[in-house]
Structure formats: structure tokens, C-alpha cells
Amino acid sequence: MLRQLASKRLITQRIQILPRFYHEKVIDHFNNPRNVGSFDKNDPAVGTGLVGAPACGDVMKLQIKVDDTTGEIVDARFKTFGCGSAIASSSVATEWVKGKQMEEVMTIKNTEIAKHLSLPPVKLHCSMLAEDAIKAAVKDYKTKRAKSNVDSEAEPAVKAAQA
Amino acid sequence: MATKLLASALRQTLNKKTTSSSLHRCLSTAAALTTAPPSQNDEAMTIKGLKISARPLYLDMQATSPVDPRVLDAMLPYYLARYGNPHSRTHLYGWESDQAVETARSQIADLIGASPKEIVFTSGATESNNISVKGVMKFYKEKKRHVVTTQTEHKCVLDSCRHLQQEGFEVTYLPVGNDGIVDLEKLRGSIRPDTGLVSVMAVNNEIGVIQPMEEIGKICREFNVPFHTDAAQALGKIPVDVDRWNVSLMSLSGHKIYGPKGVGALYMRRRPRIRVEAQMNGGGQERGIRSGTVPTPLVVGMGAACELAKKEMGYDEERIRGLQERLLNGVRAKLDGVVVNGSVERRYAGNLNLSFAYVEGESLLMGLKDVAVSSGSACTSASLEPSYVLRALGVDEDMAHTSIRFGIGRFTTEEEIDRAVELTVQQVDKLREMSPLYEMVKEGIDIKQIQWSQH
Numbered sequence: 001m002l003r004q005l006a007s008k009r010l011i012t013q014r015i016q017i018l019p020r021f022y023h024e025k026v027i028d029h030f031n032n033p034r035n036v037g038s039f040d041k042n043d044p045a046v047g048t049g050l051v052g053a054p055a056c057g058d059v060m061k062l063q064i065k066v067d068d069t070t071g072e073i074v075d076a077r078f079k080t081f082g083c084g085s086a087i088a089s090s091s092v093a094t095e096w097v098k099g100k101q102m103e104e105v106m107t108i109k110n111t112e113i114a115k116h117l118s119l120p121p122v123k124l125h126c127s128m129l130a131e132d133a134i135k136a137a138v139k140d141y142k143t144k145r146a147k148s149n150v151d152s153e154a155e156p157a158v159k160a161a162q163a
Numbered sequence: 164m165a166t167k168l169l170a171s172a173l174r175q176t177l178n179k180k181t182t183s184s185s186l187h188r189c190l191s192t193a194a195a196l197t198t199a200p201p202s203q204n205d206e207a208m209t210i211k212g213l214k215i216s217a218r219p220l221y222l223d224m225q226a227t228s229p230v231d232p233r234v235l236d237a238m239l240p241y242y243l244a245r246y247g248n249p250h251s252r253t254h255l256y257g258w259e260s261d262q263a264v265e266t267a268r269s270q271i272a273d274l275i276g277a278s279p280k281e282i283v284f285t286s287g288a289t290e291s292n293n294i295s296v297k298g299v300m301k302f303y304k305e306k307k308r309h310v311v312t313t314q315t316e317h318k319c320v321l322d323s324c325r326h327l328q329q330e331g332f333e334v335t336y337l338p339v340g341n342d343g344i345v346d347l348e349k350l351r352g353s354i355r356p357d358t359g360l361v362s363v364m365a366v367n368n369e370i371g372v373i374q375p376m377e378e379i380g381k382i383c384r385e386f387n388v389p390f391h392t393d394a395a396q397a398l399g400k401i402p403v404d405v406d407r408w409n410v411s412l413m414s415l416s417g418h419k420i421y422g423p424k425g426v427g428a429l430y431m432r433r434r435p436r437i438r439v440e441a442q443m444n445g446g447g448q449e450r451g452i453r454s455g456t457v458p459t460p461l462v463v464g465m466g467a468a469c470e471l472a473k474k475e476m477g478y479d480e481e482r483i484r485g486l487q488e489r490l491l492n493g494v495r496a497k498l499d500g501v502v503v504n505g506s507v508e509r510r511y512a513g514n515l516n517l518s519f520a521y522v523e524g525e526s527l528l529m530g531l532k533d534v535a536v537s538s539g540s541a542c543t544s545a546s547l548e549p550s551y552v553l554r555a556l557g558v559d560e561d562m563a564h565t566s567i568r569f570g571i572g573r574f575t576t577e578e579e580i581d582r583a584v585e586l587t588v589q590q591v592d593k594l595r596e597m598s599p600l601y602e603m604v605k606e607g608i609d610i611k612q613i614q615w616s617q618h
Contacts, residue, residue: 022529030529036597053615054561054600057523057549061599079599083525087597 022084023118029088034095037077039063044148047141049133058082058126060090062133064097064105066141073097073105078133085123089113089130102138219535220579224419224570225368225396225514226537230464231421231573237467238423241460249457250448260459267466271428274469275394275413276404280433283449284457287427288395289319290442291414292362294429294452295391296323298439299360299412300332307359313337313345313374314555316364317393324362341557342506343372350379354386361390365397365408369552369568370505371514373401380409389437395419395427399472400480400511405430411437417461421573422468426461429453479573484512486571486580491515493584498591504553504566515569516553518562521601522594527567530590534583537568561600561610 022030038061039046046065052058059082065075076094080087092113097105113119113127221229241263247256249264269279285291300310312324314336324334335353339345345363354361361383363374376392383390390409395416397403405413413430417423431437431452445454472479495501500520519527524538538550549563558566569583595601600610 030526033597038602050599054564054610055559055615057525057561057564059599059615061602079597079602081521081598081600082523084529086523087526 025117026085026088026119029091029117030084033078033087033091035075035077035091035098036079038079039065039075039077044144045141047137047139047144049136049138049140051132051136052082052129054081058086058129060086060129060133062090062093062130062137064134064137064141066102068145071102073100073102082126082129083123085117085119086126086129088117089119089126090133092116093130093134097134102141105134106138108134217533219533220583221535222569222571222575222579222583223535223537224572224575225371225568226570227418227424228421228572229574230423231468231471233471234422234464234467238460238464241463245459247459249459250446263459263463264457267462267469270466270470271415272430274399274403274473275415275430276406277430278433281405281430283429283431283452284462285427285429285449285453286425287418288317288393288414288416289427290453291412291416291427291429292317292319292391292393293323294439294442295412295414296320296360296362297327298442298452299389299391299437300327301440302438303359304332307357308332309355309358310334310360310362311337311350311353311358311388312362313339313364315339315343315367315370315552316362317368317395320362320364320393339555342509343367343370343504343552343556344506344509345374345379347375347378347382351382354382354388358386358388361388362392363390364393365403366394366401366511366514367505367552368396369514369550370516370556371396371511372505373397373509373511375509376408376410380407384409396511396514399469399476400513402476405432411435412439417465417468420465420468420472423461423464426458426465428465475573480512483571483573483575486575486577487512487515489577490569490571490580490584491517493581494587497584497588502562504556504558513571515571517567517569518558518565519567519591520562520565521598521604522565522591524565524567526594527565527587527590530594531567531586534586536570536583538566 041048041063043065045068046063049062050059052060059080061079063077064073066072067074076097078090078094080090093108096108108131110124110127110131113130114124117127119127241260245256245259245263247254247258247260249257249260251257251260264284265279268282268284272279272282285294296310300307308331310324310327310332312320312334321336324336328334337345337349337353350361361379363376363379365376366373380390389411391412391414392408392410393414394403395414396419398415399420403413410430411432415428415430417426429452431439439452441452441454443454448454448457491503494517498519502518502520504516504518528536528538549560550566553563553566554560567587571580603610
């Protein structure tokens, strides 16, 4: 009994001494990550951004689903290999891009993500990775679309030539 | 809540009649986890931003170990009643303290097959390593300018070597094989006429591999080079014999063998005599090698811990081996892609360093908040770099980021191991579900072929 009380007191004492290591929001996103999962990357409405490298200890995959006519991001998914801050950064990124225009999400800055999660300096690269992932996803969607436009325009031309 | 705790504590004391088993129960952290209801959020503690419902399971015995109650019993009189300075020569307080220090000295010597006269008390293995590496080289600096060591040594040996390099000494850092064992032929080849010291640790702190000490000792004898070993992780865990290993110097630590923190010892061979330049100057205690008052209670504790270790090494070894197998088999039964880092055969059973492919180590540690484990050594766990020991083993960088060290000790219970397996499997599954790498591998993509953009 005494021992248990003593140990409880020990923990409470230490809270006051030690600085916070992870911010509550990081813990929240780590424990309950939003929008985990994958879309079919071959779907023309989906843009995929894959950034980072396993050797650096961070790989982020962020996917957006875009409404073809309005250019609005209707849904987003992520999968991340990395520390808690990297997982939280990508989780926040998916939340923020949803329902926004593609041009709008290109302006999301890593500093905003870092500030939202109160990331310490050693974890700033996690938020930069999230920013890169958003940009890569938008870029992927745009190149895919441009390609399919070219293809659809090119195809009838080929057919016409054959005829 | 308080009444609940009281009831469970009462139940425990009523159920456990013998004192020894209730002691064991108190030391086991599993008991703490099961008695405190984890669902009560108002009772949960927040530390470093993590909510913890009770004290986590302790599986980090390489970082430090709890003090054995029998050791504490031996120490307490020297705090409360027999508090004399062991160097006081004029009264009983000094004499009885001195006697206790000498008893401890022989207890330590007894465990390593040395003479008590060859033991010098220090503040810990770090200090012993500093005295050994820097002290020997500085004493023989006129003729000897070269040190041989390995890439997987403890930071304090490597840092002492760096320090020597700045002063103009030369150091050879031997590579190790994939199993973490040093290549004896490379060791032999690296010894030069001006080599003043070979320093190889007995049991590695991060991966637990045991180096071929006897063979290294033979090579050192052949070339007549002093051999130093950092045996902080070996003492009391594997049989240590200074004559069979042919070591000239050996660093020992108190808190890795269920003794107190803040005390260590240095073995220094008398025949043939090895000499060092003192790194601490002062009153000339410990034959001038380490000045400063010897802390009697700590030294008594270390002596008692060594005596216990000698008695119980066989029993502990067998128990810990069983627990290690239980942990490894438990994890392997439910997870694929689990790799043991370092040699499986030549390793101390209490250290199990595992890599979980496609899961990043830090996020796994964050998820395993109810298990106190580390991703490497405690000294370097604050940095983001993957462990230099694992890199020296040639472990792929992505796998080096995924390692967790489980340290099992004398007071670890089967319940703790089972709970640790359960939580580890749960977290690894959750994080793999979230891992893009795992997804790619499942799709049949070879991750190594991808051109990653390096940050």
C-alpha cells in the first residue's frame, strides 16, 4: 500500500520537474490518427505523394481524392513510417487538406503544422515532410490529369489517322 | 480508488504468507500494472505528455537494475550508524568502515578470480574506462602511441579514444561482423610494436553479444600488449575470470548487478604490473589511482551484489534464458519480420535486441508506454541517429531505425514478459497498418529498388 502510494507520488513529483516531451495534440493524433488508409493509386481522381526515405527513418504517403470539375479535395488518406511527430504531422495534413481547393493547400506551410502540434526543433523535419507530401500529391494529380487529357485528345487523332 | 488499492494490497499480503515471495511481488512491476485499474482516467498520470495508468513494466535492465533488497539491507547500517570515513585512522568509526570496504573488495575480487589488492573503487564503469584508456596511454606515452578498440564499444571508451587522438595518439577502431563479434585475425593484424592497449568490451550493452575474450587475451599475451575490457554488462551474468581472459584492466559497475548507482570498480593486474596515470588527483586514496573518499555504503552494496551474483548466477541465467525464449517465441508466433540484432548463439540471454521491419522504433516506443524499453543505449536514446552499434553490424539503415532492446533481469516475471509480448504485438500491428512500407511489401514492391529522396 505504502509502496504504491509512494510510487504514485513519485510520478506526480516528476511531472513538475520534467518538461513536456510530446504535446497533447501529438499524442492525440498518434493514438487516434485521422484518415489512415489508402486509395487506389491508379484512380485518375487520386493524387499520391510519397516522400522521405526509410534510411532517414521517415516515409510519408499522402493521397488526395479530387473532384474533377470543381478541383476540390474531397477526401484524403495517409500512411506514415516514422516517429510519433511524423504520424501526427501527416494526420493533421490530411485533416487540413480535406474540403479545400488544390491551390489553397499548396499554401499550407510546415511552420503552421509545427506550430499547431508544438513540435520541438528536432522534429521540425516531420512537418516539412508533411508539406512536401501535400505538394507531391497535388503535383501527382495534376500530371496524371494532364496525361489523361493528352491521351484522350491523342487517341481520336490516332483513330482519325488510321481511318 | 484508495479503498480499492487498500483492498488489493491487503489481499496481496494475506495471500502471500512468506516474506520472500511478497518481496518478489513488490519488486515485480507486473503487480503494479494488474492492481491499478487502467480505465480510471482521473487516476492516470501524465508524464512527458503520455498518459500512464500505472508504473510501466521495466524491461530495460541494461540501462540499470533495481537494487536487490538484500543488498540494501547490507548497505543501510553504513548510512545510519557506521558512517565513519574509511580513511580515518584514529577511531572506531574509521576502522569499521575500512573493514567493510576491504570485505567488499574481496567480495568483488572473488567474483572475477582476482586478488583484493587488484581492485580499485571508482564512481562507475565510465570512470574505470577513462582511467584505463587514458591513464595507461598517458603513463606509457613515451613508447606507446597506438590503441586498438572496436566500433561497438561503449561511448565512454570511444570518447576517451577520441580524446587521445586529439593529443596525438593513434587509434584503430576494428570493425565487427554481422553478428557483432570482432574478427580475431583483423585484431591480430592491427597490433603494432607501439600498441599500448587493446580494449574490447566483454558483453555489448546494446546487442548483448559476448566477445571471444579468451582468444583476444591469448593474442594480447602473444604480443605482450595490455588488454582492457569493459565488463560492466558481463559481471555477475557470465563467468568472468581475469586469468583465463588474461586481462590487465577490467571496468566494473555496481548498478548493473542489482547494486547501487554511483559506484564501480577497476581491476588492475599486479603480475605483470600495469600502471596508469591518475585521472583524479587529491588525497591519494585507492593507492593514488583514484583520490576521493571511498563511499562506504555504496561499496558495501556493490560487494554484497557481487557475492549474491556469485551464488545465484547459475539460477538467474537459467531463469532469464527461459524468459528470453518466452519473449522471442511469443513475438515471433504473432509477427513476421522480426530480426534479432547480433549473434543469437554468443549472447547474454538478458539482452534481446529486436528489429521490427517497417515499424519506426521511436513511434513503437511511444506506443509502448506501458513497457519501459529503449531503442538502444540510454546514453544515445535522445539522438535521432540510428544506433552506431547497429550500423557497425552492417544492419540496413532502415532496419537500424526499427530496433528495440528488451532487457530481462533477476526480478522480471513471466507475467511481465507475457504482457510485454501482448503490448508489443498490438502496437507493431497498429503501426504496420499505418506503414506505407509494409503496404508496399505486401503489394510485392521491393523497397530497396525505390529511388528515395533523401532529406
